[in-house]
Amino acid sequence: MMATNSISSSSFRLFTTRIPLSLHNFKTPTLHPTPSKSFLFFKPITFQRLPPTPSSSSSPSPPPSSLQPIEDLPPKLQEIVHLFQSVPEPKAKYEQLLFYGKNLKPLDTRFKTNDNKVQGCVSQVWVRAYLDPNRNVVYEADSDSVLTKGLAALLVQGFSGRPVNEIIRVTPDFVTLLGLQQSLTPSRNNGFLNMLKLMQRKALMLYVEAEKGGGDSGGGELNSIESEFNGVVESESGGGSSKNGDFETRGDEGDVELGGRGKRIREKLERELEPVELEVEDVSYQHAGHAGVRGGDGETHFNVRVVSREFEGKSLVKRHRLIYGLLQEELDAGLHALSIVAKTPAEVEG
């Protein structure tokens, strides 16, 4: 994970740890939407307590405070929730549910496949999902039970035409907001849960497939967020002199990243010690920001690993003193610290 860079000349926006780590998970189809991590970068988070619905006789207890805030739901779903909350009587809620189901566009029989079937439903329910040209998910559903059809219609209306990230962050507990929960038997509720999960899973799968297949900058919030995130990584490595380096590169090749001082260190050690192995690594970035760095051109800390016969018979202290002696000029000119590994060939082989 990158540390924040105090370089003020950079032009990119600094992201703090408010970037949810689960963004990384988008590449893999795992689904862990949690209410506590907000995906909203551009709106302040409000966790307001939902007032207990005064008229609903079927839900005596107020919803738990850990409920996903209603503002996090897709707009149409918010409307639906408000509608059901305003209908107090269970029977009237059923009527509302049936009304939704009635207006649900019928699903073509060829889409009533096993892949589209919701498991754990007492009746038969199918859900079909596909992406529209704007990469929003469109849903179609059907059921042989009218109550279940109503529930499916609810979800279809609430989610259809919305982008993937909006859909997958919705948690199932909005069902309690509808006030239908107690009006529906537990087995039916499970079906509802499974319906929602299937719809979210399908949305994610569609997204993943589209990313694989496309690669062109499609629309959708998700893409721009990702590229911005990638942009952070790139610009940091671009600014200033070589910093990242390859941790793994051996001294002989790949030292392309070494700046002037790094090269000088290398040359001197090579000339004076005739090493069997030599690794010079610029780790100045790790120390950026603390006292020794200020004013330098950035090449301040190095890791050095030398294997040479010159060290034979010399104690560790003497070896280090030898190296320091060779690099005295640099030390005077801004080299701040060396981390040294000095071995003889025999020691390395043994």
Add this chain to the structure above:
Amino acid sequence: MWLVMEVLLPKLPSFKFPSHSHCCSITSRSSSHVRFGFRRISSLSICASAVNEAVAEPTIDSPSLGHSTRPRFPILHQEVNGSKLVYLDNAATSQKPTAVLKALQNYYEAYNSNVHRGIHFLSAKATDEYESARRKIASFINASDSREIVFTKNASEAINLVAYSWGLSNLKADDEIILTVAEHHSAIVPWQIVAQKVGAVLKFVDLNQDEIPDIEKLKEMLSRKTKIVVVHHVSNVLASVLPIRDIAQWAHDVGAKVLVDACQSVPHMMVDVQNLNADFLVASSHKMCGPTGIGFLYGKIDLLSSMPPFLGGGEMISDVYLDHSTYAEPPSRFEAGTPAIGEAIGLGAAIDYLSGIGMQTIHDYEVELGRYLYERLLSVPNIRIYGPAPSEKVQRAALCSFNVENLHPTDLATFLDQQHGVAIRSGHHCAQPLHRYLGVSSSARASLYFYNTKEDVDNFINALTDTVSFFNSFK
């Protein structure tokens, strides 16, 4: 003053009281309601039928069996979803009278102890009660010997016992097992598993035009290849009753055994295994006012004696060595481990309770109430009730599985529960092959027991009518 009125009613049954009850007091009212008391002592046999002149809704105010037993069942007196509970799911499980609840509690409070091997007082008492329960079951179904009763967890386990123990050691490749398409999954699946292991073949009897398993076809299917016939006594969906005695006769003629699934019959009528001549019979406690977790297998003693163990463990052994063991005699041979002692005793208490009422009494009451349910259901438009129509020859159990056109049974059951507190079941009732045969995915089912009343049925029908019109208004 005795009031005896006989009025001929074309459609609705008259509420006769069975022969060993007698009327104790009658008060006549101006609206010609008649009160009958119900007693179990049979000194007088008086059969009186009194019916209100208003034919459409008989309003007899008589404490029927349902009314007189209801107070014993505390669970029935509650409200669900704002309405009084109307429990009509007895084919799934029955409710328990306080006598059974007390027996269970008393067991744990007074003498809970492991059975059969203890020396001390408590364990002796527990063993006594446990074995006494076994004897009660034996006499309840008229087994010749209490050793013919094997306690199991439920009827499904009992069938598995027969399949794995008797089936695996007696069935070979190409042997035939005959079942009907109306069997419960627990009667089908264990035989599928065993048949696959040995290479035996399952054959299924279809329904006839009355929607009863076709007995003639069954007869034709029997051959010397048939090794066992597995049939229900009473169907949990069709409510039909099979002639077990005849079936057993025909099966034995070809050298086949008979396993009877009596889950829906033992709780509701007298079942005499010797009369039926069944080789195996299974039933579960929880459908007959007993606790869950206990059931039994009845098997003829010489059959059981020839069968290898099903589950291994303690109790079912005689001597145990490192490399082999010898086994106990039945029934212990098939009862490995600590049994559900309290539950077995609870089942014994349930049998006491049922015997106290009398199985004939219960049966007669249910025949009446069942027919009332059937006929009132028929009045619902676009309804299809599965199974045979009740008649002189054809008896139905007190349950009805049905579908209303264009109304999914799950929607129906949900609405009935939510708006009216009526508990019925919807789904395939563990009989998917039957539903497939009937061409439906699922059905709704209302099933009665002796503590249901006429009012229960009326409430159900009113609720059903309301439900149907609610959903129809959305068409």
